[in-house]
Amino acid sequence: xxxxxxxxxxxxxxxxxxxxxxxxxxxxxxxxxxxxxxxxxxxxxxxxxxxxxxxxxxxxxxxxxxxxxxxxxxxxxxxxxxxxxxxxxxxxxxxxxxxxxxxxxxxxxxxxxxxxxxxxxxxxxxxxxxxxxxxxxxxxxxxxxxxxxxxxxxxxxxxxxxxxxxxxxxxxxxxxxxxxxxxxxxxxxxxxxxxxxxxxxxxxxxxxxxxxxxxxxxxxxxxxxxxxxxxxxxxxxxxxxxxxxxxxxxxxxxxxxxxxxxxxxxxxxxxxxxxxxxxxxxxxxxxxxxxxxxxxxxxxxxxxxxxxxxxxxxxxxxxxxxxxxxxxxxxxxxxxxxxxxxxxxxxxxxxxxxxxxxxxxxxxxxxxxxxxxxxxxxxxxxxxxxxxxxxxxxxxxxxxxxxxxxxxxxxxxxxxxxxxxxxxxxxxxxxxxxxxxxxxxxxxxxxxxxxxxxxxxxxxxxxxxxxxxxxxxxxxxxxxxxxxxxxxxxxxxxxxxxxxxxxxxxxxxxxxxxxxxxxxxxxxxxxxxxxxxxxxxxxxxxxxxxxxxxxxxxxxxxxxxxxxxxxxxxxxxxxxxxxxxxxxxxxxxxxxxxxxxxxxxxxxxxxxxxxxxxxxxxxxxxxxxxxxxxxxxxxxxxxxxxxxxxxxxxxxxxxxxxxxxxxxxxxxxxxxxxxxxxxxxxxxxxxxxxxxxxxxxxxxxxx
Numbered sequence: 052x053x054x055x056x057x058x059x060x061x062x063x064x065x066x067x068x069x070x071x072x073x074x075x076x077x078x079x080x081x082x083x084x085x086x087x088x089x090x091x092x093x094x095x096x097x098x099x100x101x102x103x104x105x106x107x108x109x110x111x112x113x114x115x116x117x118x119x120x121x122x123x124x125x126x127x128x129x130x131x132x133x134x135x136x137x138x139x140x141x142x143x144x145x146x147x148x149x150x151x152x153x154x155x156x157x158x159x160x161x162x163x164x165x166x167x168x169x170x171x172x173x174x175x176x177x178x179x180x181x182x183x184x185x186x187x188x189x190x191x192x193x194x195x196x197x198x199x200x201x202x203x204x205x206x207x208x209x210x211x212x213x214x215x216x217x218x219x220x221x222x223x224x225x226x227x228x229x230x231x232x233x234x235x236x237x238x239x240x241x242x243x244x245x246x247x248x249x250x251x252x253x254x255x256x257x258x259x260x261x262x263x264x265x266x267x268x269x270x271x272x273x274x275x276x277x278x279x280x281x282x283x284x285x286x287x288x289x290x291x292x293x294x295x296x297x298x299x300x301x302x303x304x305x306x307x308x309x310x311x312x313x314x315x316x317x318x319x320x321x322x323x324x325x326x327x328x329x330x331x332x333x334x335x336x337x338x339x340x341x342x343x344x345x346x347x348x349x350x351x352x353x354x355x356x357x358x359x360x361x362x363x364x365x366x367x368x369x370x371x372x373x374x375x376x377x378x379x380x381x382x383x384x385x386x387x388x389x390x391x392x393x394x395x396x397x398x399x400x401x402x403x404x405x406x407x408x409x410x411x412x413x414x415x416x417x418x419x420x421x422x423x424x425x426x427x428x429x430x431x432x433x434x435x436x437x438x439x440x441x442x443x444x445x446x447x448x449x450x451x452x453x454x455x456x457x458x459x460x461x462x463x464x465x466x467x468x469x470x471x472x473x474x475x476x477x478x479x480x481x482x483x484x485x486x487x488x489x490x491x492x493x494x495x496x497x498x499x500x501x502x503x504x505x506x507x508x509x510x511x512x513x514x515x516x517x518x519x520x521x522x523x524x525x526x527x528x529x530x531x532x533x534x535x536x537x538x539x540x541x542x543x544x545x546x547x548x549x550x551x552x553x554x555x556x557x558x559x560x561x562x563x564x565x566x567x568x569x570x571x572x573x574x575x576x577x578x579x580x581x582x583x584x585x586x587x588x589x590x591x592x593x594x595x596x597x598x599x600x601x602x603x604x605x606x607x608x609x610x611x612x613x614x615x616x617x618x619x620x621x622x623x624x625x626x627x628x629x630x631x632x633x634x635x636x637x638x639x640x641x642x643x644x645x646x647x648x649x650x651x652x653x654x655x656x657x658x659x660x661x662x663x664x665x666x667x668x669x670x671x672x673x674x675x676x677x678x679x680x681x682x683x684x685x686x687x688x689x690x691x692x693x694x695x696x697x698x699x700x701x702x703x704x705x706x707x708x709x710x711x712x713x714x715x716x717x718x719x720x721x722x723x724x725x726x727x728x729x730x731x732x733x734x735x736x737x738x739x740x741x742x743x744x745x746x747x748x749x750x751x752x753x754x
Contacts, residue, residue: 101121116342120403137284141284147282205259211639220617231355253620261653263683264325266650267371268300270651271300275300277689280315283311305414330371332381359584365573368632379415379418380575382408383578387543390404393540405454412451427448430445433541515615527551535593546579550579628640634646648679667742674707676707702752704754707752
């Protein structure tokens with residue numbers, strides 16, 4: 052009877068997987084709009100990982116861990132398989148290996164083999180229990196913020212009306228307060244889903260603004276992505292000679308091969324691949340942190356910690372311009388789960404660590420160095436304390452070191468390795484300013500309260516931020532003094548100690564924070580520091596009261612974190628119409644210079660102008676001059692190298708001047724040192740205008 056039931060489960064698994072493969076192939080072949088994008092994305096993002104989980108028989112994982120590991124395995128599979136396809140297919144005469152046909156044949160063949168192996172030897176037990184689906188249906192009203200986020204972004208794009216986005220942020224704050232204060236056990240079953248909904252709502256409310264990319268390093272990421280997407284081939288050598296920054300970016304499979312696979316198989320425009328697919332994947336990072344923390348803090352405190360992590364503005368602003376780091380952070384949190392879990396068997400732990408290590412290394416070199424530092428110091432501290440861990444071993448440290456340096460030295464002419472060395476030299480040269488407080492980054496001074504706020508509202512905003520910082524400090528002291536009822540595993544406890552020491556180093560060592568930006572460092576350190584904020588609130592309440600400590604701590608956290616969230620998202624700034632840095636809420640009242648220089652914002656005039664230049668001019672051979680606001684030339688113009696424009700520029704014959712929207716409409720030229728009026732470009736009347744769309748102009752020197 053038992054064998055019959057097992058055979059029935061195996062048969063159902065085999066039939067359902069093969070049917071899914073057939074559906075995917077049919078959707079790609081007939082190119083069914085929307086259905087192709089949705090089904091193929093879910094197929095690529097979950098199925099390869101689920102199959103690998105079944106093959107490894109990781110039955111010790113919870114449902115949430117199964118989802119997280121499936122995504123991590125799938126992304127690593129796509130990057131590694133894409134790399135192998137890229138390298139092997141040219142040996143058989145396929146010169147464009149990342150085109151649809153080779154990808155379809157090889158990826159589906161490997162997945163098919165995996166399905167057969169699972170059927171024959173693997174674990175085909177039911178992955179998701181019926182009660183999970185039942186609770187998901189009960190929680191369906193929680194999807195309202197996501198709906199408002201998408202509709203609100205579309206409304207802003209169409210009419211600059213931010214009403215729906217304002218309502219969405221208010222509802223998120225209200226839901227958080229209700230779930231944080233509620234004593235109902237039923238609510239705790241929805242914490243994970245709510246974390247995901249809040250994460251994706253916040254991310255989409257920013258990423259879906261505009262039909263074009265903007266903010267951060269995304270223009271360079273888009274350039275390297277489009278280079279691979281156009282060639283349908285990833286070169287192991289640096290295609291941008293002379294630029295270690297571009298070469299290092301090109302060596303990251305997370306923004307080259309991975310988005311190329313998604314874009315081609317889904318038939319999705321590269322811009323929307325970055326604006327929709329990557330934020331969706333990134334929304335699982337807070338979910339992974341919730342899973343990591345709930346074993347130590349309990350579900351409620353883990354939920355509040357995850358909310359604090361998401362409330363910090365870098366999560367839904369700056370990170371959207373760092374697609375490679377978004378993917379890397381998923382692998383980062385999965386590695387933390389692996390080394391913190393006591394459920395995984397030894398061989399499974401090592402295998403998971405290896406796969407996720409490759410994913411992290413091939414996604415972001417900066418985050419890889421940080422992780423190597425953390426696990427190395429953790430291993431050393433545990434040895435010195437004579438509390439050696441089976442979860443963090445010397446073999447794991449060496450393995451990660453070998454994977455990292457092998458990849459960075461032997462790909463793209465060791466551009467990533469040279470970029471890391473340049474950062475080291477930069478820090479070394481800045482050590483002479485150790486005793487000069489002004490040598491620290493602006494965000495460090497602001498975080499320490501050494502910079503004056505521009506308005507009273509910004510002063511209040513910083514006040515709530517300083518309270519969260521105080522909670523973290525008190526929480527750390529409470530953890531060390533054992534004043535909190537939280538028992539971190541020795542690995543995570545040591546990692547937290549390293550994180551606090553690293554934060555101190557960022558503040559004390561001149562130039563260290565400049566290597567990545569202090570806001571990004573703080574965002575990463577919240578992987579370890581966010582729970583301390585919750586613990587700090589409980590410690591403070593415990594010092595002044597001995598009754599109903601947890602309830603009072605929850606009330607204190609809500610009183611602090613709700614305003615903190617509303618200030619961080621610029622909800623309050625938009626409400627009172629003071630200076631705001633939120634493009635979704637306040638774009639309509641931002642001046643063009645702030646929008647297009649600080650946030651590298653691209654509108655249709657800029658995108659069309661840069662695309663025209665790329666289509667009709669051999670830009671790689673041309674000398675193109677532009678100012679600091681023309682970021683679109685890097686992305687939509689695919690220009691890896693341009694010359695800076697100034698009022699003393701002497702354009703040689705055949706050279707070109709690209710005037711962007713800010714230059715044409717506002718008459719402002721922006722340089723790294725000063726700004727000046729476009730009328731000071733006295734050489735422009737002597738050049739021939741070859742393109743104009745009302746917002747951008749292109750001139751060429753014919754003499």
